Amino acid sequence: MGDRLLIAIIAVIHVLINHGLAVGFIPLVTLLEYLGFRKAKQNEVANLEWDNLARRLMTIAFIITTTLGAMTGVGIWLSASLVNPASIGSLIRVFYGAWFVEWIVFVTEVVLIMIYYLSWKKSNVSVEAKSKHIMFGVKLSIASWVTMAIIVSILGFMMDTGSWVENKTFVSGFTNPIYLPQLMFRTPLAALMAGSLALFLTMFLTPNGSDIRRKASRVIALWMLLATPFCAIAAFLYHHKIPTLMIGNLPVAVGTMDFQSWYDLLVYFIFGALFSVLIVAGLTFFKPQIKIPKLLYIIPVLGMLGFAGIFERIREFIRKPYVIGNYMYSNTIRKDEYPLFKRDGLLKYATYSPVHEVTEENQLVAGEQVFLLACSRCHTTNGINSVVEKFETMYSLKEGEKLKPEMMKAYISHIENARYFMPPFPGNEKELDALIVYIKSIQENRVPVEGVQEKGLQLSKN
Numbered sequence: 001m002g003d004r005l006l007i008a009i010i011a012v013i014h015v016l017i018n019h020g021l022a023v024g025f026i027p028l029v030t031l032l033e034y035l036g037f038r039k040a041k042q043n044e045v046a047n048l049e050w051d052n053l054a055r056r057l058m059t060i061a062f063i064i065t066t067t068l069g070a071m072t073g074v075g076i077w078l079s080a081s082l083v084n085p086a087s088i089g090s091l092i093r094v095f096y097g098a099w100f101v102e103w104i105v106f107v108t109e110v111v112l113i114m115i116y117y118l119s120w121k122k123s124n125v126s127v128e129a130k131s132k133h134i135m136f137g138v139k140l141s142i143a144s145w146v147t148m149a150i151i152v153s154i155l156g157f158m159m160d161t162g163s164w165v166e167n168k169t170f171v172s173g174f175t176n177p178i179y180l181p182q183l184m185f186r187t188p189l190a191a192l193m194a195g196s197l198a199l200f201l202t203m204f205l206t207p208n209g210s211d212i213r214r215k216a217s218r219v220i221a222l223w224m225l226l227a228t229p230f231c232a233i234a235a236f237l238y239h240h241k242i243p244t245l246m247i248g249n250l251p252v253a254v255g256t257m258d259f260q261s262w263y264d265l266l267v268y269f270i271f272g273a274l275f276s277v278l279i280v281a282g283l284t285f286f287k288p289q290i291k292i293p294k295l296l297y298i299i300p301v302l303g304m305l306g307f308a309g310i311f312e313r314i315r316e317f318i319r320k321p322y323v324i325g326n327y328m329y330s331n332t333i334r335k336d337e338y339p340l341f342k343r344d345g346l347l348k349y350a351t352y353s354p355v356h357e358v359t360e361e362n363q364l365v366a367g368e369q370v371f372l373l374a375c376s377r378c379h380t381t382n383g384i385n386s387v388v389e390k391f392e393t394m395y396s397l398k399e400g401e402k403l404k405p406e407m408m409k410a411y412i413s414h415i416e417n418a419r420y421f422m423p424p425f426p427g428n429e430k431e432l433d434a435l436i437v438y439i440k441s442i443q444e445n446r447v448p449v450e451g452v453q454e455k456g457l458q459l460s461k462n
């Protein structure tokens with residue numbers, strides 16, 4: 001599968017749950033609970049129809065966020081720090097204080113979600129208890145937004161470090177140019193995602209043709225319609241702030257190299273999906289008399305989840321060749337380390353490599369190490385985005401035809417010019433030759449590269 005895809009799957013699941021069922025969802029549930037409270041008749045604490053709907057929506061959010069949501073959150077740390085320890089290390093150094101605060105807020109959020117969900121039924125005994133309960137919902141909404149607001153700064157920093165590259169202070173890193181536009185975009189995006197999910201779920205949690213279904217779905221649809229203009233304006237600002245060089249990566253980011261020429265079509269498709277969300281929300285709000293079949297409400301859900309998933313892929317892709325903008329390449333090597341590696345070779349400083357210099361005898365072993373260091377963050381040997389297959393396709397080789405070392409050498413020496421999203425080759429000439437020997441060998445025998453977890457670690461003595 002490759003490192004990139006592994007992290008991407010975990011992270012996209014996490015962000016869909018975080019935005020769709022926490023950041024955007026909890027304020028909406030709190031709003032529905034509050035409306036139930038306001039609509040209570042005399043000698044009632046809350047209107048039970050509204051209250052039950054809000055509580056059931058929360059049951060779903062509670063179960064998913066505290067299991068899959070929390071696990072994938074930890075999963076991002078685990079996978080990203082295994083794949084690229086150097087970049088996580090750098091980010092922790094810059095954002096130590098922010099991450100510490102984020103952790104405290106996150107623990108608070110977990111405690112609050114427990115209180116909010118588990119004390120729901122008990123809060124229906126008195127007006128005081130209910131008001132207090134609603135306030136817990138408000139606090140929980142704030143806490144979940146704050147954790148996102150901190151993490152988004154780190155995501156923005158990875159795309160564009162702004163003035164941090166010169167003055168290296170926490171404040172300059174935290175207030176990077178992409179931070180606010182991205183936060184402004186994600187906040188209404190989360191509201192839209194949550195609205196689509198809540199609308200869909202409401203169709204199944206309320207009786208057919210009931211008053212509560214009609215009224216609650218209008219409230220949710222209005223919530224979505226209100227979020228939309230903010231989302232559109234912020235999307236525009238955000239796009240405007242993306243560094244120009246990264247915009248060049250967009251076609252491959254949206255559709256991969258195979259489909260980059262479909263870029264325009266894919267963009268229409270993405271906007272089409274968003275438009276369908278608006279149509280469903282608009283009809284639900286303005287024309288409640290039109291009966292939309294229940295299952296059609298899945299369209300906004302799929303549209304929003306798909307949109308958010310693609311947005312994350314694009315964000316992660318366009319910052320290439322960097323993992324931290326203008327500072328560290330995705331292959332874990334810092335920009336300012338390059339001259340040293342070019343001069344002395346990459347293997348000389350590779351702590352976990354069994355060989356530190358390329359010789360006639362060790363070319364294959366050395367080449368494998370060079371591949372692991374320079375290409376494996378993004379390419380597999382024979383799996384998805386396989387380096388062999390990329391070369392075969394690029395040179396339009398026929399079945400059984402062998403790769404040609406001279407052409408590969410010329411290509412890799414200037415790889416960053418051929419494709420802006422790939423970092424320059426970091427090693428010396430002997431290492432480049434070894435890499436080519438290795439790639440040619442895997443073209444022939446198709447042996448996948450084994451990880452340390454399978455092969456163990458052999459350290460050389462010198």
Ligand code: HEC
Pocket residue numbers: 252256257258320321330331374375376377378379385387390391393394412418419421422423425
């Ligand atoms: C930052 C991630 C990254 C790194 C590091 C990287 N690549 Fe790539 N490479 C890509 C991506 C992404 C593609 C395009 C995948 C797609 O969409 O099909 C690609 C495409 C290629 C292609 C095909 C280019 C074309 O125009 O058809 C070759 C060849 C290639 N890579 C070789 C290498 C080699 C050799 C290394 C190591 C020295 C390397 N890459 C390192 C991300 C990377």
